[in-house]
Amino acid sequence: MTRDAQPRVVLIGPPGSGKTTLGRLLAERIGVAFRDTDADVEAVAGKPVSDIFVDEGEARFRELELRAVRSALAEHDGVLSLGGGAVLNEEAQALLAGHRVVYLQVGLSAAVQRVGLASARPLLVLNPRSQLKKLMEERRPVYERLAVLTVDTDGREPGELVDEIIRGLPA
Numbered sequence: 001m002t003r004d005a006q007p008r009v010v011l012i013g014p015p016g017s018g019k020t021t022l023g024r025l026l027a028e029r030i031g032v033a034f035r036d037t038d039a040d041v042e043a044v045a046g047k048p049v050s051d052i053f054v055d056e057g058e059a060r061f062r063e064l065e066l067r068a069v070r071s072a073l074a075e076h077d078g079v080l081s082l083g084g085g086a087v088l089n090e091e092a093q094a095l096l097a098g099h100r101v102v103y104l105q106v107g108l109s110a111a112v113q114r115v116g117l118a119s120a121r122p123l124l125v126l127n128p129r130s131q132l133k134k135l136m137e138e139r140r141p142v143y144e145r146l147a148v149l150t151v152d153t154d155g156r157e158p159g160e161l162v163d164e165i166i167r168g169l170p171a
């Protein structure tokens with residue numbers, strides 16, 4: 001891996017925190033390419049994330065996701081959004097050390113509202129509120145530990161959040 005290819009920003013956070021939405025906007029604003037590991041996995045598998053979970057299981061998805069994280073961290077020099085659960089893998093955690101990792105924090109109610117508005121998420125099919133609550137509580141310490149900057153997204157527009165990320169990042 002060459003440090004020349006280090007992503008400008010890596011966005012992490014739970015489903016509905018806005019990693020894809022803000023990542024795309026941030027990339028546009030700073031004039032760099034955007035990459036999202038969920039999209040990379042879908043391209044490799046040739047099907048949506050939800051179909052990978054159904055057809056091949058979560059373990060297979062996590063394997064493809066880890067490969068996508070490894071490649072993107074090694075190759076991509078723009079904005080990178082990770083899948084919500086990508087940070088659970090220990091190798092991924094180690095690979096993220098030294099990167100400009102931004103944690104998009106979101107409260108349970110806002111996250112439930114947001115994922116309710118978007119396409120199907122395989123981990124949240126049954127009782128999204130309680131699934132999200134459990135997942136957010138389990139992951140919060142990991143997101144916090146990996147981040148160099150944490151941004152609270154509740155009740156805030158994507159445009160202003162992008163401004164805050166740009167202001168808050170180390171040069």
Ligand SMILES: Nc1ncnc2c1ncn2[C@@H]1O[C@H](COP(=O)(O)OP(=O)(O)OP(=O)(O)O)[C@@H](O)[C@H]1O
Nearest residue numbers: 014015016017018019020021084114118156157158
């Ligand atoms: N700050 C915000 N305010 C209001 N709505 C938002 C905000 N950020 C994202 N959204 C909306 O919430 C939904 C989920 O956003 P997005 O897909 O970007 O989340 P994500 O973190 O990428 O989720 P996942 O982990 O499932 O990929 C989208 O409909 C998006 O338009």
Ligand SMILES: O=C(O)C1=C[C@@H](O)[C@@H](O)[C@H](O)C1
Nearest residue numbers: 015038049083084085121122
């Ligand atoms: O939080 C998670 O574990 C996930 C989030 C999404 O980005 C996808 O990677 C997938 O739906 C799993």
Ligand SMILES: [Mg+2]
Nearest residue numbers: 019020021038
């Ligand atoms: Mg996303």
